[in-house]
Amino acid sequence: MTxxxxxxxxxxxxxxxxxxxxxxxxxxAPIRDDIVQFVHSNIAKNRIQxxxxxxxxxxxxxxxxxxTGRAVARIPRIGGSGTHRSGQGAFGNMCRKGRMFxxxxxxxxxxxxxxxxxxxxxxxxxxxxxxxxxxxxARGHRIDDVPELPLVxxxxxxxxxxxxxxxxxLAGATADLHRARTQKRRRAGQAKMRNSRFVLRKGPLIVYxxxxxxxxxxxxxxxxxxxxxxxxxxxLQLAPGGHLGRFVVFTKDAxxxxxxxxxxxxxxxxxxxxxxLNRNSMNVADLARIINSDQVQAKLRxxxxxxxxxxxxxxxxxxxxxxxxxxNPAHKSLRAAEKKAAEARVASRKAAVKAKRSKSGxxxxxxxNARYAKLESDLSSAFEVAKDKIQAxxxxxxxxxxxx
Numbered sequence: 001m002t003x004x005x006x007x008x009x010x011x012x013x014x015x016x017x018x019x020x021x022x023x024x025x026x027x028x029a030p031i032r033d034d035i036v037q038f039v040h041s042n043i044a045k046n047r048i049q050x051x052x053x054x055x056x057x058x059x060x061x062x063x064x065x066x067x068t069g070r071a072v073a074r075i076p077r078i079g080g081s082g083t084h085r086s087g088q089g090a091f092g093n094m095c096r097k098g099r100m101f102x103x104x105x106x107x108x109x110x111x112x113x114x115x116x117x118x119x120x121x122x123x124x125x126x127x128x129x130x131x132x133x134x135x136x137x138a139r140g141h142r143i144d145d146v147p148e149l150p151l152v153x154x155x156x157x158x159x160x161x162x163x164x165x166x167x168x169x170l171a172g173a174t175a176d177l178h179r180a181r182t183q184k185r186r187r188a189g190q191a192k193m194r195n196s197r198f199v200l201r202k203g204p205l206i207v208y209x210x211x212x213x214x215x216x217x218x219x220x221x222x223x224x225x226x227x228x229x230x231x232x233x234x235x236l237q238l239a240p241g242g243h244l245g246r247f248v249v250f251t252k253d254a255x256x257x258x259x260x261x262x263x264x265x266x267x268x269x270x271x272x273x274x275x276x277l278n279r280n281s282m283n284v285a286d287l288a289r290i291i292n293s294d295q296v297q298a299k300l301r302x303x304x305x306x307x308x309x310x311x312x313x314x315x316x317x318x319x320x321x322x323x324x325x326x327x328n329p330a331h332k333s334l335r336a337a338e339k340k341a342a343e344a345r346v347a348s349r350k351a352a353v354k355a356k357r358s359k360s361g362x363x364x365x366x367x368x369n370a371r372y373a374k375l376e377s378d379l380s381s382a383f384e385v386a387k388d389k390i391q392a393x394x395x396x397x398x399x400x401x402x403x404x
Contacts, residue, residue, distance in 0.1 A: 009152045009252050012167040018154050024258035025265055027131045027150065029124040030280045033244055039122035040235055040242035042112040050106040058099030063090035119235065121278045124262055126238035126246070135245035140201070142175035143247060152250045157212045164218040168225075168249065173204050176247055180224025200224055202240050207233070209253030230254035231261060231271060 006020040063076035075095065080086040093101040129135045131150045136143055143149070153171055158164050168177060180203035186192060187199050203224025208215040219227045226237050230253075238246050263269030268276050284290060291297075317324040324331045355361050 007150060007152055007255070008148060009154050010147065010171060012153050012155050012158070013170065015147075015170055019252075021152060021252060021255055024255065024262070025277060026124050026258050026262040027128050029121075029128045029262075029277050031129050031132070031135075031244065032121065032125045032278070035118060036122045036125050036235070036239050036244055037242040039114055039119055040239055042114045043119070043235060046111045048110045050108070050110050052104040052106045052108075053100060055103070057103065058097060059091060061090040061097070117275070120262075120272060120275050122235050123233050123238060124277060126235060126244060127233070127248075127258075127262075129244035130238065130246055130248040132245070136247050137245075139243055139245035139247075140179075141204075141245070141247040142179050143172070145172035145175060146247075147172055150248065150250055150255070152252055152255045154252045155212065156206065156208065156215050156249075156251050158214065158218055161218045161221050164215070165222060168204065168222075171249060173247070173249065176203050177222070177224065179203070184223065202226070202246065204247045204249050205237055206249050206251075207254045208251045209257055211253045212251045215251070230257050233261075 004023050007023055008017045009019040009021055010016070011018045061076075061078055063078050065074050065076045066072060067074065073089070075089040076091045078085050078088050078090055089095040090098060092098045133143065133149050136149065151171060153167065156164060156167055158167065165177070168174075180201045183201045185199055187197060201224055203222070203226075206215055206219055206225065206227045207230050208227060209230050216227050219225050228234055228237050238248070240246065259267075261269055261271045262277060263272070263275060265277055265279070268274040315323050317327055321331070321335070328334075356365075
């Protein structure tokens with residue numbers, strides 16, 4: 001929100017300042033994006049046209065459930081035989097050519113009611129956000145050339161669209177008009193068939209008064225430019241999509257009428273049946289400064305400290321070498337000896353492998369192999385001799401095997 005005492009008024013045919021007007025109290029209203037989003041979502045539902053599906057859609061099949069005992073689902077199935085369609089499920093929303101789940105009816109509760117006072121708070125918040133440049137830029141508007149926000153022009157009562165376009169360009173809205181005009185694109189999906197083929201970015205919103213009646217006619221052919229009378233401010237235009245920060249251009253008579261419409265913190269609004277502006281819950285938004293102030297800190301309790309029960313953590317001596325050294329003074333020397341022995345074993349193993357792979361090692365291996373081959377051949381020949389003797393004794397009938 002903004003709290004400047006006066007706002008500059010710019011001429012429509014030049015960039016000169018032609019006067020000043022007091023800042024209306026509605027621009028100091030609290031910016032409540034939660035109220036704006038809630039009210040916008042409810043109001044936007046009132047534009048929906050009731051629609052429904054045909055009451056017989058998906059239910060015109062000759063189908064009946066097969067019941068239990070056939071190891072299939074109990075969904076109704078098409079009768080007959082000899083075709084692919086026979087035996088297929090019907091009626092259910094999970095079935096091909098079935099009805100939808102909970103078919104739409106025209107007596108559904110499409111529209112929503114909104115509290116009048118809540119709606120007025122949302123409009124006031126949207127107006128207050130329109131005067132905050134970071135919020136306007138965050139919404140996507142190009143306001144680098146706009147001299148100040150809120151932007152007030154003395155008069156926009158021109159005869160042609162060309163004159164209104166020239167006045168808006170002199171006011172610094174050229175970049176935003178170009179953005180709205182050049183970013184027109186086709187809508188995605190089937191919705192392009194429903195009389196809304198293109199998507200257009202939102203440009204500036206012109207809020208006019210009774211002395212600028214021709215604005216509605218001259219602005220209707222400018223892409224992205226919307227107009228709204230100050231007595232009929234619409235949240236759908238001030239916060240499209242429920243997002244605060246619409247770029248608003250006020251005429252001088254409309255800007256001066258805002259106090260009469262919304263009132264001030266001392267005087268209630270006339271046109272809104274005694275509406276009182278919403279007040280801020282906090283006058284100082286710097287919460288850290290409030291908490292750290294001497295007045296607040298003097299009433300707070302002291303910070304509770306944690307009592308340390310165990311300063312030394314219990315450690316496992318089998319894993320912690322320092323603790324094991326305290327328990328066994330010879331632990332370090334034992335570890336060193338074990339390490340040295342392990343290194344010696346590795347070195348001897350490497351030397352043995354190297355010696356085995358050398359020329360002398362290959363010669364020794366060949367000698368061993370020859371000795372083992374000779375032993376095996378002698379053993380085989382001894383078995384053959386013993387076998388022959390047993391066979392000869394058996395043929396002579398003198399073989400007497402040992403008894404176990």
